[in-house]
Amino acid sequence: MELTLSILIGFMIIGAIFAIHAKDLLSAVITAGIVGYSLVIAFLLLKAPDLAIVQIVIETVTLVIMVAVVLDSTRDELKFKNDYKSFTNITLSIIFAAVLLFFFVQAISELNLFGEHTLRMAESYVNGAAEKTGSVNLVTGVLFDFRGYDTLGEATILFAAALGVLTILRIQAKK
Amino acid sequence: MIVFILCFILFLVGLYGLITRRNLIKIVISLSIMEFSVFLFLVLIGYIDAGVAPIVDLSLSDQIYVDPLPQAMVLTAIVIGLATTAMLLAIAIRLYRKYKTFDIREINQLRG
Amino acid sequence: MKGMSIIVKKVTQLISGIIFMYGIYIITHGHLTPGGGFAGGAIIAGAYILLILAFGSDAVNLRSKEKGSSLIESLAIFIVLLLAVFALFMGAKIFFANYLPKGQLGEIISAGAIPLYNIFIGIEVAAAIITIFLALVIFKEEAKK
Numbered sequence: 052m053e054l055t056l057s058i059l060i061g062f063m064i065i066g067a068i069f070a071i072h073a074k075d076l077l078s079a080v081i082t083a084g085i086v087g088y089s090l091v092i093a094f095l096l097l098k099a100p101d102l103a104i105v106q107i108v109i110e111t112v113t114l115v116i117m118v119a120v121v122l123d124s125t126r127d128e129l130k131f132k133n134d135y136k137s138f139t140n141i142t143l144s145i146i147f148a149a150v151l152l153f154f155f156v157q158a159i160s161e162l163n164l165f166g167e168h169t170l171r172m173a174e175s176y177v178n179g180a181a182e183k184t185g186s187v188n189l190v191t192g193v194l195f196d197f198r199g200y201d202t203l204g205e206a207t208i209l210f211a212a213a214l215g216v217l218t219i220l221r222i223q224a225k226k
Numbered sequence: 227m228i229v230f231i232l233c234f235i236l237f238l239v240g241l242y243g244l245i246t247r248r249n250l251i252k253i254v255i256s257l258s259i260m261e262f263s264v265f266l267f268l269v270l271i272g273y274i275d276a277g278v279a280p281i282v283d284l285s286l287s288d289q290i291y292v293d294p295l296p297q298a299m300v301l302t303a304i305v306i307g308l309a310t311t312a313m314l315l316a317i318a319i320r321l322y323r324k325y326k327t328f329d330i331r332e333i334n335q336l337r338g
Numbered sequence: 339m340k341g342m343s344i345i346v347k348k349v350t351q352l353i354s355g356i357i358f359m360y361g362i363y364i365i366t367h368g369h370l371t372p373g374g375g376f377a378g379g380a381i382i383a384g385a386y387i388l389l390i391l392a393f394g395s396d397a398v399n400l401r402s403k404e405k406g407s408s409l410i411e412s413l414a415i416f417i418v419l420l421l422a423v424f425a426l427f428m429g430a431k432i433f434f435a436n437y438l439p440k441g442q443l444g445e446i447i448s449a450g451a452i453p454l455y456n457i458f459i460g461i462e463v464a465a466a467i468i469t470i471f472l473a474l475v476i477f478k479e480e481a482k483k
Contacts, residue, residue: 052275053229060232060266064239067259071243076251083255086236090262097269098279098292100372102300104364108380109308112467113258115387116474120315121251123478124322137246144245148238155234165229166275173295181282185448186369189280189294190301194374195452198298203422205302206459210415212309213466217408219316220477281372305376305463312470319474323481 053165056096063089076124080117084110101190229270237263250318250328254311261307265300272296339479341394350392357385365460366453370446375456379463386468395479404472411465418458421451 066085073079087110094103163169170177176193184192194202240263243256272293280294318328325333341347364371365378390398447453 056229056270057232060229060236063262064232064236067236067239067243070255070259071239071247071252076249079252079255083258086259086262090266093266094269097273098277099269099297099300100279101374101377102265102269102297102304104373104377105301105304105380108377108384109304112380112384112387112471113308113311115391116312116315116471117251117254119474119478120319124328140246144242148242152231152234152238156231159227159230162227162230162271165227165270166273168272168274168293170274170293173293176295177280177291181284184452185450186452187282187284188369188372188374189282189291190297190372191369191374191452191456193294194298194301195455196450199422201298201302202455202459203418205305206415206418206462208306209309209463209466210411212313213408213411213469215313216316216470216473219313219320220473222477222480279372301374301376308467316474319477 052096056093059089059093059096076121077118080114080121083117084114087113101188230267233263233267233270236266248329248331250321250330253330254314254318257314258307258311261303265303268296268300339394339396339475341397342392346392350388354385354389357388358382361385361460361464365456367446368456369448369452375459376463378456379460380467382460382464383467383471386464387471390471390475395475400472400476400479404469404476407465407468407472411462411469414458414462414465418455418462421454421458425451 063086066082066089070079070082070086073082087106091103091107091110094100094106176197177189180189180192180197181187184196186192186196237260240256240258240260243259244253247253247256272295274290274292277290277292280291280297282291283289321333322328325336327333361378361381361384363378364373364381365375368374368378
């Protein structure tokens with residue numbers, strides 16, 4: 052299981068590196084779809100079918116919107132400017148990433164090993180949840196009964212995003 | 227534990243793309259890659275060996291279920307990620323219509 | 339944008355009805371099988387987006403559709419709030435509580451008010467995604483003229 056997941060995440064890393072360095076914008080957008088669809092396979096391997104359904108549909112909608120944005124504009128990536136600022140940016144970001152990786156390796160030595168998670172916080176949610184909420188699907192029961200406020204907040208965020216897009220892309224009629 | 231380190235390397239690749247690229251669409255793609263790595267890390271923490279998906283089966287008892295709490299968190303987060311990406315793309319279209327370029331340094335200098 | 343060829347149009351007419359029915363199935367069985375309100379709402383939005391892409395924006399009056407979807411989205415989230423406030427008066431007198439009787443486990447009419455929440459949040463998510471997509475398409479059409 053760990054070997055399969057490692058190969059899958061390695062595949063995602065290769066796709067991400069290619070998407071950032073692609074010369075053509077349309078290739079970059081399509082390669083970024085690799086990361087999204089591999090995430091669906093990873094969710095199915097980790098026994099999370101709810102998340103797999105949501106992720107595959109929303110990834111398709113995001114790809115369609117991005118291709119619609121890119122196709123009507125210039126499609127070529129800009130030339131690499133060999134000036135002082137670009138080199139300092141790249142060097143600083145690599146040093147920063149190495150420091151973050153070192154601290155991360157120190158921090159995860161405190162976690163449980165992969166696959167040996169103890170249900171410390173979820174004990175009171177999982178025991179008897181099917182009788183308390185009445186729903187056989189535990190994720191829906193947690194999402195709508197125990198944690199209803201978060202679901203209300205998410206519906207509000209989606210509503211606000213639709214309003215925001217309508218406001219930004221408004222065409223004023225010329226008088 | 228090597229799975230956690232690989233997941234963090236994906237996050238760092240997205241961070242590198244966010245800092246060094248000048249094209250707006252590449253910046254949006256890097257932000258999306260960073261979000262995906264966080265979703266994967268949250269679901270990886272909650273996995274239990276020999277556990278099944280969290281749908282209660284009434285005929286069997288003493289069944290080990292995978293932790294449902296991180297899955298509920300990530301379900302909310304995926305939809306919020308779509309909302310953020312849609313708003314960023316709307317701003318990018320507007321900027322392109324006005325300045326005719328996607329380069330952030332040239333937009334910084336034009337400033338019409 | 340122009341529509342696609344006639345084979346694509348005919349196949350889309352046949353398939354988008356099946357996708358719509360599948361979305362409704364996932365929403366209403368949200369408390370029995372994996373899925374729920376968000377997944378079903380995204381699937382229904384996908385069916386409408388498929389129709390708009392296959393027939394082109396010349397065959398559809400986009401502005402009236404956008405007005406309709408904004409209206410449905412606002413009404414759906416208003417009804418969710420009404421259901422949540424209604425819980426203040428019945429049963430345990432807590433906001434957003436689960437107050438209808440919980441039937442037998444595993445039946446389709448069970449789990450209190452969870453199926454009602456699923457249905458209206460599904461409608462809201464579908465209408466929001468359709469509104470975002472239509473706003474982008476209208477902006478590109480207007481600027482091309």
